Amino acid sequence: MEELEQLIFRLCSAPGTPGGESPAAEAAAAELSGLAKVQTDRMGNLTAEFGNPDAREHVLLDAHLDQIGLIVTGIDENGFLKIGRCGGTDARVLPGGAVTVYGAETLCGVVCCTPPHLQEGGEDKVEPVDKMAVDVGLSHDEAEKLVRPGDRVLFRTNPKRLLGTRVSAAGLDNRAGVAVFCRCAQILKQEKLNCKVTVLFSAQEETGGAGAKTGAFAARPTQAIAVDVSFAKQPGVPDVNLGSLGGGPMIGIAPVLSRSMTDRLIGLAEEKKMPWTREIMGGGTGTNSDEIATTGSGVPTALISVPLRYMHTPAEVIDLKDIENTAQLIAAYLREVG
Structure with a gap:
């Protein structure tokens, strides 16, 4: 987990508020430069492509780059x-x-x-x-x-290692999601996929999701997976519909999300005997998946969240095992597409 920890620390050390994501984009580009074709767009989004460019299926992987x-x-x-x-x-x-x-x-x-x-x-x-x-x-x-x-x-804070596999930093919302896709690209580096993959590190999610809207429209994917953070159990918060640190990816279920994609992600987690939890939402998800799913004529979209404590504070906390398991789950899904 030490390499994953250092990846998180590098990403969280780069500033990137909404509309000012350039330093964070540069840090993410450095992580992906040897794994995929990387470029930025006029909105400030960073995109990276790998897999089969001529494939019929095109999967968009979105994680927002900005922080509050x-x-x-x-x-x-x-x-x-x-x-x-x-x-x-x-x-x-x-x-x-x-x-x-x-x-x-x-x-x-x-x-x-x-x-x-x-x-x-x-x-x-x-x-x-x-x-x-x-x-x-x-x-x-x-x-x-x-x-x-x-x-x-x-x-003004520095990322810190806690006990075990837990780390604390400002900006884990959503550099945790960025780290998931960097790790996923590493896992699949030597593999031949039957789909095209576009990683979208999108701008301005914290102020309305503008980057996801324009990035998804430009990519024109056939399906998409968004990764964000969501609430983990902590003192003073009712244990209803919450994840657990170390409890694995939180797989979203909501009206706007694709049921078939969600069911397959759950099936893969079960097959891999991976810890996971459901996150039930009766309306919108409050994430980029809402914007992506309604782009163009519609994009089948799934949402996976990394459990996080103390959201929007200088000391957000995650468990590195959840980053690894989420990356492994998405890699397993991509192997089947096409």
Whole structure:
């Protein structure tokens, strides 16, 4: 698992907020460059192709590349940076947090935090993100030289190894999915497939799924599998429809998803005696699979999720065994297509 851990760490160390995925795309391209034909498009998507280019069946494998973050909206008279959400950032984890500001120079900052003694609402009060600010230690004039509205801000944290096969990092949503497809390409490197495969590391999922919409339209696949993260069991959360760390891939069941593809993935997991769980959704999935399935005249689509704790925080947690099992499951599926 050490190589898989290092893959995850490399991917999570590259910044990539919605609309600013270039560094993350470069990191992913480096992992796939020896395994597939890689290119980027105008939306910021990264695509990689392998398998049989002339095959009748064309499978799209999608994982979104972007991560939640913040965007600079202004600079006040004292040099503090005004901020807004860039994706679904959780306001509860921001105050007092260390961040990196990607301006003309890369700056260290801290999200301003009012001591609880001075808060009218006490310790439980959390300001909206657009009422928060980032302190980079500069005056107004100094800050204006290095930072401008539109620059991005991310949690300042390093990936960490936990006990066993678990790791923690910011951005595992969804670099975990990116790692799954990198690992899948490694597994299939020496194999001859009867289908064409396009890997789509899509942009801007956290702000609406624009990359998946345009990427799927351009690829024109005959079927697709999306990989994202979903909720794992943790303290304080009811154990209903949740995955478990180390419990294997979560195979999605929803109206928008292809039942036949889902059933075959479940069958393969059973045949391989692989741990897995169902994830039941009565409407949309909240992932790129919704956009892909309704692209063009429709694309049969399946969804597999990697169990993850503490989503949209600086310390998301996954189990590497779930990355490996998900990659092995998709590889087994691709061997049968065509």
